[in-house]
Amino acid sequence: MSSVSNAFLSEQEVMIRESARRVAQEVVAVTAAQRDQSSEWPHAEIQSVAELGFMGMLAPQSYGGAGLSFVEYCLAIEEFAAADGGFATMMHVHNSSAHVLCNFGTEEQKAQHLPGLASAKNIGAFLLSEPHAGSDTAAIRTSAKRDGDHYVINGSKQWISNGSEAGFAFVVAATGEPGSRNRFSLFIADPKDPGYQVLRIENKLGQHTAHTAQIQLDNLRVPAGNLVGEEGRGYGKALSLLSDGRIAIAALAIGVARAALEAAIRYAKDREAYGKPISALQAVSFDLADMAMQVEVARQYMIYAARRRDAGLPSDKEASIAKLYASEMAEKVCSAAIQVHGGYGYVSDFPVERYYRDVRVTKIYEGTSHIQKLIIARQILAE
Numbered sequence: 379m380s381s382v383s384n385a386f387l388s389e390q391e392v393m394i395r396e397s398a399r400r401v402a403q404e405v406v407a408v409t410a411a412q413r414d415q416s417s418e419w420p421h422a423e424i425q426s427v428a429e430l431g432f433m434g435m436l437a438p439q440s441y442g443g444a445g446l447s448f449v450e451y452c453l454a455i456e457e458f459a460a461a462d463g464g465f466a467t468m469m470h471v472h473n474s475s476a477h478v479l480c481n482f483g484t485e486e487q488k489a490q491h492l493p494g495l496a497s498a499k500n501i502g503a504f505l506l507s508e509p510h511a512g513s514d515t516a517a518i519r520t521s522a523k524r525d526g527d528h529y530v531i532n533g534s535k536q537w538i539s540n541g542s543e544a545g546f547a548f549v550v551a552a553t554g555e556p557g558s559r560n561r562f563s564l565f566i567a568d569p570k571d572p573g574y575q576v577l578r579i580e581n582k583l584g585q586h587t588a589h590t591a592q593i594q595l596d597n598l599r600v601p602a603g604n605l606v607g608e609e610g611r612g613y614g615k616a617l618s619l620l621s622d623g624r625i626a627i628a629a630l631a632i633g634v635a636r637a638a639l640e641a642a643i644r645y646a647k648d649r650e651a652y653g654k655p656i657s658a659l660q661a662v663s664f665d666l667a668d669m670a671m672q673v674e675v676a677r678q679y680m681i682y683a684a685r686r687r688d689a690g691l692p693s694d695k696e697a698s699i700a701k702l703y704a705s706e707m708a709e710k711v712c713s714a715a716i717q718v719h720g721g722y723g724y725v726s727d728f729p730v731e732r733y734y735r736d737v738r739v740t741k742i743y744e745g746t747s748h749i750q751k752l753i754i755a756r757q758i759l760a761e
């Protein structure tokens with residue numbers, strides 16, 4: 379694949395990327411267009427990729443995971459996104475659950491939940507956003523009240539990827555009074571509890587493989603032992619999940635953009651106009667060069683941000699730069715791929731209209747482009 383360079387990757391990173399590419403193409407890409415039409419949940423594909431370790435990428439091997447570094451994880455996410463953007467979102471949200479548990483859970487919580495997550499027996503979801511708390515995370519209204527050896531959680535959660543299919547869920551809820559700085563706590567909840575109700579699955583522009591649900595929590599009872607970390611210290615944990623997630627969403631946007639670029643190159647070499655392939659027309663070849671340049675630059679910065687994360691260096695600003703640049707770039711590249719296809723780019727016989735629809739949300743979820751600018755500006759002005 380000429381549009382992906384292996385420069386400065388370790389042998390292991392190249393091997394993981396190639397293995398992810400093979401599995402993504404053989405298992406996920408072949409059914410992607412059909413899923414785009416049917417919105418069917420990919421049970422069989424999830425099981426196949428789980429058997430090869432891709433549903434427990436960030437869980438340690440001792441708990442049944444693959445124990446990948448963050449760079450390796452992001453390289454794999456790019457590959458799955460090139461096959462199906464929605465599938466990659468489902469995988470990312472699921473793999474992040476294990477990541478959060480590894481970072482903040484007790485040994486007991488890890489032993490209880492990581493094997494089920496790593497094998498994809500339980501799909502993970504993270505219940506953070508609410509109808510009135512999207513960009514403004516601190517506006518969360520869901521509350522958790524202590525009742526003996528349980529907490530009782532009430533509230534509405536919105537935009538929950540995997541929420542309708544989850545067997546494991548993190549919930550962020552307020553345990554403190556409004557106005558207090560340390561008012562949010564993080565809990566592990568069981569979506570099989572009758573207090574966890576799926577109100578609806580959203581009808582979206584793209585990413586139909588990823589089911590996005592609205593969840594009502596009605597007296598959801600959670601054992602006190604399911605509190606993750608200290609009471610009132612959940613907000614920073616949620617923000618750290620978002621920060622790491624932004625690097626992965628950059629990888630996802632790059633994967634979809636790369637698929638669009640490759641489709642455009644294939645089409646331009648094949649389609650003839652004025653007696654020659656349109657790739658021989660300078661205008662088209664320059665557009666392809668622009669697209670390739672942007673994908674490559676976004677990838678190199680995404681890998682840099684992921685390496686900082688692996689090295690334990692501060693990476694909030696870099697995560698926001700990676701996500702902002704990659705998601706804005708990806709929408710432009712997918713649009714340019716449609717343009718190369720002309721009218722054929724606008725119909726579903728070719729995959730580029732799906733890529734365009736799938737990639738649009740990368741400018742919104744895990745923090746909008748304006749939120750990324752806010753985080754970058756806050757940091758550069760404080761330096």
Ligand SMILES: CC(C)(COP(=O)(O)OP(=O)(O)OC[C@H]1O[C@@H](n2cnc3c(N)ncnc32)[C@H](O)[C@@H]1OP(=O)(O)O)[C@@H](O)C(=O)NCCC(=O)NCCSC(=O)CCS(=O)O
Nearest residue numbers: 507512513515537538539613614617618621743744745749
């Ligand atoms: C815009 C925001 C970043 C604003 O955040 P705040 O100003 O409210 O918070 P801070 O004062 O910066 O931090 C509070 C607290 O947390 C600690 N913190 C911050 N970042 C980190 C980190 N990366 N790691 C660990 N801890 C962190 C910080 O030090 C403070 O601690 P102390 O109180 O001082 O001890 C924020 O509101 C924001 O990011 N908004 C965007 C939200 C967003 O991205 N939403 C989209 C979610 S994705 C979605 O909903 C889809 C769901 S899914 O696909 O299923």
